[in-house]
Amino acid sequence: MIRKSEYPRYLxxxxxxxxxxxxxxxxxxxxxxVMRVKQLPKGQLLFDxxxxxxxxxxxxxxxxxxxxxxxxxxxxxxxxxxxDKGFPYRGLFHDQEYAYSVNTLTPxxxxxxxxxxxxxxxxENSEVMRRVIVEMGQIINENENQLQTMVTSSASDRVHNAxxxxxxxxxQPLDDGRILIPYPITLIELSRMAxxxxxxxxxxxxxxxxxxxxxxxxxxxxxxxxxx
Numbered sequence: 001m002i003r004k005s006e007y008p009r010y011l012x013x014x015x016x017x018x019x020x021x022x023x024x025x026x027x028x029x030x031x032x033x034v035m036r037v038k039q040l041p042k043g044q045l046l047f048d049x050x051x052x053x054x055x056x057x058x059x060x061x062x063x064x065x066x067x068x069x070x071x072x073x074x075x076x077x078x079x080x081x082x083x084d085k086g087f088p089y090r091g092l093f094h095d096q097e098y099a100y101s102v103n104t105l106t107p108x109x110x111x112x113x114x115x116x117x118x119x120x121x122x123x124e125n126s127e128v129m130r131r132v133i134v135e136m137g138q139i140i141n142e143n144e145n146q147l148q149t150m151v152t153s154s155a156s157d158r159v160h161n162a163x164x165x166x167x168x169x170x171x172q173p174l175d176d177g178r179i180l181i182p183y184p185i186t187l188i189e190l191s192r193m194a195x196x197x198x199x200x201x202x203x204x205x206x207x208x209x210x211x212x213x214x215x216x217x218x219x220x221x222x223x224x225x226x227x228x
Contacts, residue, residue, distance in 0.1 A: 002037040002109075010037050010111055013060060019086060019135055020058075022127040030117065037111045046102040046110075053098045056118040058086040062108030063170075063183040068100035078193045079143065080105075082170050082183065089136045093119055106183060142169060155196035159204040162194040163214070167223050174222075184219035 002010075011032050014020045023031070037060075040046070046057070049068060064081040081087055081102070090099050122129045142165075149161040171179035191201040208214035215222040 002039060007032065007035060007037060010060065011035070014058065014111065017058070017084065017086075019128065019131050022131060023121065023125060027121050027125060030121065031113055034114055034117050035111055036113075037109070040104050040108050040110065042104055042106050044104045046104065047098050049099065049101045050097045053088070053091060053095050054115050055112040056086065056088070056115050057110055057112045059083050060109040060111065062104060062106045062110075064108060065103050065105050065189070066100045067103070076192075076195075077143075077147075078189075079146065080166075080170060080183075086135070089132065089139060092122070092132070092136075105189065150194070155194065155200045156204050158194035158196060159190065159201050160208075162190055163205075163208070163221065163223075165193075166190075166221065171223065179223040181221045185221060186219055 011028065014031075015023075015028065040062075046064065059081055061083050063083075066077075066079045066081060066087075068077045070076075077100075087102070088098060088100075122132060146165050149165065150158055152158055152161070166181055166185065167179050170181050170183065172182055174180055187198050187201045187205065190205070191198045194201060205214060205216050209216060213224055215224060
């Protein structure tokens with residue numbers, strides 16, 4: 001449980017983020033009045049697909065997974081939300097329900113605001129609106145690239161492509177040129193993202209390790225230095 005006396009520290013962290021830094025002092029005061037900060041354990045559902053879309057979130061630490069099921073129930077789209085990211089940007093000023101469900105894959109610290117307040121402040125501040133549009137564009141590009149690269153009949157290729165996507169979206173460069181994903185990603189999560197079995201995902205990872213392209217230790221991937 002985060003005490004309200006600690007909220008100013010989280011507000012200062014938000015002020016450093018590009019999407020929030022252009023809010024005025026008065027607008028930050030309004031956000032501070034309605035904000036909530038929570039610590040959530042691993043494996044908790046934050047909200048479900050089609051729940052009322054009533055709050056906007058920002059991740060201070062940890063990793064979350066989004067899951068969207070299409071109307072037929074035959075296709076599921078997975079993506080991840082690491083720290084220093086806000087969500088949901090999808091459906092701003094339009095949607096009444098969340099378009100996907102969100103679960104915590106690690107313990108997380110997260111702040112949230114009423115969606116009506118956040119959207120209202122966006123309409124008052126054109127610079128923040130511009131930055132949010134830029135962020136939305138980047139998310140759209142990432143999702144489109146993921147869909148395009150994952151459309152293949154080969155399960156092994158899908159696992160391979162899923163690893164490339166994880167490296168591009170969440171990888172952190174190390175001093176020796178390698179790329180580290182600083183979150184635990186299980187083979188089950190990788191297989192879900194690739195739409196295949198845990199066994200197939202494990203076989204692909206093992207082949208990449210043997211080839212010296214990937215190190216997988218303690219559920220963390222390190223790429224050496226990239227996957228082709």
